[in-house]
Amino acid sequence: MGQRPSALWRRWRHHGTVGCLPRVRRDPRQGARPRRGARRVAAVTHAVYCDGDYLVGDVPVFGAFSPATRSGVGVFESFAGSVGGVPTLARHVDRLQWAAGRCGALPLPATDFDAVFRELHNRAGLARARCRITLYPSEVRPRLVCTVEPLPEPLADIALCTSPFRRGVNDPTSALKLESRAFYEVAVADARARGGDDALLVGDDGEVRETTRANVFLQHDSGSVHTPTLTDHFLAGITRAVLLEALRGRGHSVRERTVGRDELFDASAVFVTNAVQGVVPVRELDGRPLRRLARDEVWTDLLP
Incomplete structure (x- = not known):
């Protein structure tokens, strides 16, 4: 036969205390305690x-x-x-x-x-x-x-890896948001295998186009903001357009032009934009740290 429960155990079992430790009582704001065996209903979030x-x-x-x-x-x-x-x-x-x-x-x-x-x-x-x-x-x-x-958690910053994959200049799907995202998923998987969060997509001559989920901006020490010129080779982002309009409306210097990948290392800040996360700073590219601004310093007050 097993040993009989100790007096201390019996006291805890029947009175909810061990020594001088009080029983933890249910907060009445939690509502009624569910009946034993009752099914828990998951909260609807979709x-x-x-x-x-x-x-x-x-x-x-x-x-x-x-x-x-x-x-x-x-x-x-x-x-x-x-x-x-x-x-x-x-x-x-x-x-x-x-x-x-x-x-x-x-x-x-x-x-x-x-x-x-x-x-x-x-x-x-x-x-x-x-x-x-x-x-x-x-x-x-x-x-x-x-x-x-539910919205994803806000990103404090991201790391980019330059993708080895290229989309041809005659690809009719480059500027479209299609359900089939095989090219982007392969590029993201490659970037994450190298320690990045997203892939930087560039053209055959190393010109910056976009990431798999966002448009790219860089800021110079002078305060001017630059972004790749809009072509049919990448998505014309809504947040990109809103931010450009807001910057120009506030009198900031803004340029849309061809941006080389290596320019990102010399910028005072690099950030990306999309319609879910808004503005997100880039902390590194291909394992090299970039100069950066805190998230709340990167024009977030200009977005609706």
């Missing part, structure tokens, strides 16, 4: 809009044989939003429609996107969220899918 219908939670939308699943067809926009609205929503919808025209996914169904995203925020219980609009060709059902999910 919501979906599909061709007019709302769904709550992370739910399957396409079947295994859908072109959306098999081929990754479709164009999309992603951006940070809030229950109060998305200041740049109209720009994203315009770019989505332009991209859809280039890859045969028109027409864009008439939709009140502002109302859709306000409703999605409410259904997901999110004050702020990562928002996404995806449009598929006419043979795919559903054609229009909008989603909200």
Whole structure:
């Protein structure tokens, strides 16, 4: 037979104390204690809009044989939003429609996107969220899918690695946000294998284009801000355009021009922009530290 429980153990078991340690009481603000055996319900943090219908939670939308699943067809926009609205929503919808025209996914169904995203925020219980609009060709059902999910944690800074992979100047997909992101995923995997967070994509002559998720800026000691000139070889970022307009409106010196990779090492700051994270400083390139500014010093007050 095993040993009988000690008096101290019996005292703890029946009275909730060991020696002079008090029992930890439940905070009444936590609500009623769940019944034993009751199923815990996970909080809803995702919501979906599909061709007019709302769904709550992370739910399957396409079947295994859908072109959306098999081929990754479709164009999309992603951006940070809030229950109060998305200041740049109209720009994203315009770019989505332009991209859809280039890859045969028109027409864009008439939709009140502002109302859709306000409703999605409410259904997901999110004050702020990562928002996404995806449009598929006419043979795919559903054609229009909008989603909200929790925003990722803000990035303090990132490390870039120059990608060894190149996109040709005649690549018709370079300036589009497509569901099929194989080139970008391969580039990111290569960068992360070398200790980076993202890949810096450059042209055949070493000119800077973009990262796999953001546009690139550099600042000189004089205070002037430079960014690669807009071509059809990389995505025309919405946050890029908003920041350029704001800088010029405040009287800052701004230049859009061809930027060589090696120039980034001489800049007083290098940062990237996208519609989810906003402005993020770059701390190093290919393992070499870069001069940098703190996140709140890199023009974040100029973004809506």
